[in-house]
Amino acid sequence: MKTKGYTKHYYLMLLPGFSWLTLFSIVPLFGIAIAFQDFNPGLGVFHSEWIGLENFKYMFTLNDSKTIFFNTIFIAVMKIIGNMIVPLIFALLLNELRLAIFKKWIQTIVYLPHFLSWVILSGILLDIFSYNGPINGILSIFDINPILFFARADLFPFIIVSSDVWKEFGFNTIIFLAALTGINPSLYEAAAIDGASRIQRLLNVTLPGIMTTVILLSVLSLGNVLNAGFDQIFNLYNPLVYSSGDIIDTWVYRTGLLNLQYGLATAMGLLKSVISFTLISVSYFLAYKFANYRIF
């Protein structure tokens, strides 16, 4: 193809996007220096005092750090498991449904919560779980005293995980449904002729057919072990549930932007970024190696 002269146009096309990227993604990378400084915003990155690994050392002496690491991993892993199993079961059930119109109708509805923000959904959840809200109304039928759900540190992680699964299961179903439509229908025909019941067909045709997708998604989810969901927790938590609900991202926000301990917060953020990046790289490598998965 005679596209030799095109290269300079390609550069021109990349210019806006990469300028933007430089300003908002690449320049901040140099700000990582703050993690190794006693950062003073008045002096800036160039004139603040370098203190080596002091911030990291101090970070590990804090009781907070154990709590937030535990909470982050606990909530994130529970979310990963829930967001895998519930959509999988839902997709399998939906696949058994023979009424095509009803199927479409259900899909349309369950995708919806994915597109609403956690600000909106938190407002709604706080109402529903409030002292006089409908959940306590239902509990009162069974003679259970009203519960202040969002003041209970023991319940908080479970509310977080289940509401996240509720929000995302419909959308996560899409991938499994796509995998299910990829299964050769003649396999079902053959199984039926051999006298396989619905359950047997599910176990011997459907499940093996989507196993690769399940494994691939599990591998890729490895990269999310430190992402417990900032938006959701930030909008639902309060000081009473810090012990079980405070995660790395919310801690970094409070420590850095509210308490102005820039160096400490940046150190924690950097540690998170490095671990996450490593995990994502490993998971992508594994996915590429075993499932020939590429993002581009």
Place this chain on the structure above:
Amino acid sequence: MVIEKTLGSKAFDVLLVLFLGGTALLCVLPLWYTLVISLSENAAASSGQVGLWPVGFNFGAYQEIMGDSKFFNSFWISIQRVVLGSSINFVIILLLAYPLSKNAKDFPFRNVFMWILVFTMLFNGGLIPWYQTVKSLGLINNIWALVLGQSVPVFSVILVMNFFRNLPKEIEEAAVVDGSGPWHTLIKIFVPLAVPVLATVTLFSIVYHWNEFFNGLVLMSAADHYPLQTYIQQLVVIIDAQTMTAEQIQKMSELSNQTLNAAKIFIAMIPVLVIYPFLQKFFIHGITLGSVKE
């Protein structure tokens, strides 16, 4: 599909319809409840008498919002942000996806740019360096901080790029033979072919800009610069006290104007509910198109 007519199988079908229908209902009931609260009397709402139907049906909350200039100000900021933000995203996505869809043979350094792009998606400096950078660019309290967001929508770029890569090479070759330059080829040939995938990423952009609250919270220091989601977040969600007891939180939730807040939440949902039918039609198709690889 094999159809079976045994009794057990039929009973299973009925249960299945009931279960799936119930699950779907569970996804809309909370939204319906919010609408119902917003149309009820405040006293009934805060004492927990409202169920699935409004108690003391009235539009009082919505009338009150009509006179609330702060609400409309935030609403307007969000509209501006969505229009500017998604148009800019659209242009940037196209301009990145097209050159990057070329082979390294046709576009030297293509892979270098691609790796930079993916790297910025996977690794970042974290909250504080990002905040300090935006601040030093002088973008605090500036709507452009919100419009330009944190980074390029890399995921969307990859989606569109994958779509471009799967278009038959002959299309572009034919265009080049006819004397079409790269810009002309992109706009007149690639864009029309990529309408479903472009619609998908644009709708993603719109939803992102409409829903995003955190940039608004951190980068806007004064409430009159808040986009709608940040405004609502400040109003409804924040339980702002370091030493609040359980009883105080309960008191506060009773004192707050529940119907008014519910009405504001509901209005903030409307744009998503309105574009949702279009979104739904496009996104599954669009995602599948972009994710299929050679």
